[in-house]
Amino acid sequence: MAGQIIVGLTGAPVSRRVVDWAIARAAERKQAIQLISVVGGAIGTVGEAEVLGAAQTATQQLLESEADRIRQAGVAVTTRVDSGNPVTKLIEASADAGLLVIGSDYRGAGTGPARGVHGIRIAAGSKSPVVVVPDRDLGEGDGVVVGIDGSTVSEHAIEFAAAEADRLREPLIAVSVWTPLHTPRNAMEVYPDLYLANMQSMAEEVLAMSLAGLASRYPDLKIIRRAERGHPSQVIGDIAQDARLVVVGTHGRGAVARFLLGSTSQEVLSYLPTVTAVVR
Structure with missing residues (x-):
């Protein structure tokens, strides 16, 4: 870079x-x-x-x-x-x-979200990728986690994460999260198996397509694919707890973008699981 x-x-x-x-x-x-x-x-x-x-x-x-x-x-x-x-x-x-x-002043679970909005606004408006370092001992960690949703922004996040994982000689943990369609209480207490299977399959396809060609550019890079059900920021945050770095993308479009991030990136920044990079 x-x-x-x-x-x-x-x-x-x-x-x-x-x-x-x-x-x-x-x-x-x-x-x-x-x-x-x-x-x-x-x-x-x-x-x-x-x-x-x-x-x-x-x-x-x-x-x-x-x-x-x-x-x-x-x-x-x-x-x-x-x-x-x-x-x-x-x-x-x-x-x-x-x-x-x-x-960031964030010191980990149980201490509440990071105080203030300066870091979120800086990450939202920055012209370059932003790395936010939490105020606690993170230890060595293992792996570089990247959230993937198939968008162009996601492609930029993957490239940044892969380069960092290769530099650190850590595995790249690529995560695609799918969330079942929300329904009112009692409308559908049990989702059809076919629906759940198709959602899982789509998430796996997003990973496969997004990571295609990465191995040829980083032949020594170990890539771990995880297609998970749940809320994106929570799943990514949980996986990233023991990682060296987590990378998320943000679209940052329009005049208001300098003060707003996408919900996933903002939620990850609010409860920093580890050193976090926000990439546009």
């Missing part, structure tokens, strides 16, 4: 995990990193300039500290302190990036 890795940093504890993830990827793919931190909240009130200046100085010191770690790993790095709306600034920066990496 061409372009540098943009890393959006704050003073939150998760920032160190974000930088660690970016270092590992940049070192393997010979990419440069740019650290960006945005000082927000300025409204132009009297006396604000001094406060803003102090905040920018402290932020630059934070970036330089992380930049030193990156240089020690042999990765080229630049830093940039900006002011304004963090969502807008990071979306603008993503236009020239190969990848945007941000953190």
Whole structure:
């Protein structure tokens, strides 16, 4: 993937995990990193300039500290302190990036959904793929999970996931989820076997068609196909609990798209099962 890795940093504890993830990827793919931190909240009130200046100085010191770690790993790095709306600034920066990496305060099951909507809005509006790193120890993990629905966006997610799985020398776990037609209570307590069998068959066909040709491009890649019944975000999230990475696609069309994701990608981001990539 061409372009540098943009890393959006704050003073939150998760920032160190974000930088660690970016270092590992940049070192393997010979990419440069740019650290960006945005000082927000300025409204132009009297006396604000001094406060803003102090905040920018402290932020630059934070970036330089992380930049030193990156240089020690042999990765080229630049830093940039900006002011304004963090969502807008990071979306603008993503236009020239190969990848945007941000953190989340989410610490796992039982802690509730990730606070705030900034990460979801950034992922929805970004011009590049976005990786979101949760604030917890994930261990080694096993495999790269990708959600597949047969769409063009799904094709982009597959390509991203396959490249990452190949880089990490992990299996690619391709998941297609089918959901029975919803009916009012008691309308159909038992679905016909033929209907269920056909739904399962269609999901398996989606996997076969979507993954065709992948083995020739990644001959050493192990591919695991899973066609599952259930709600897409829940099934993908459950499978991804023990994975190194999960990749989901989002359409992101139209003017409203910068604030909206598809339901599956938004739900996965709200309860991050592991490091999560959102690909358009």
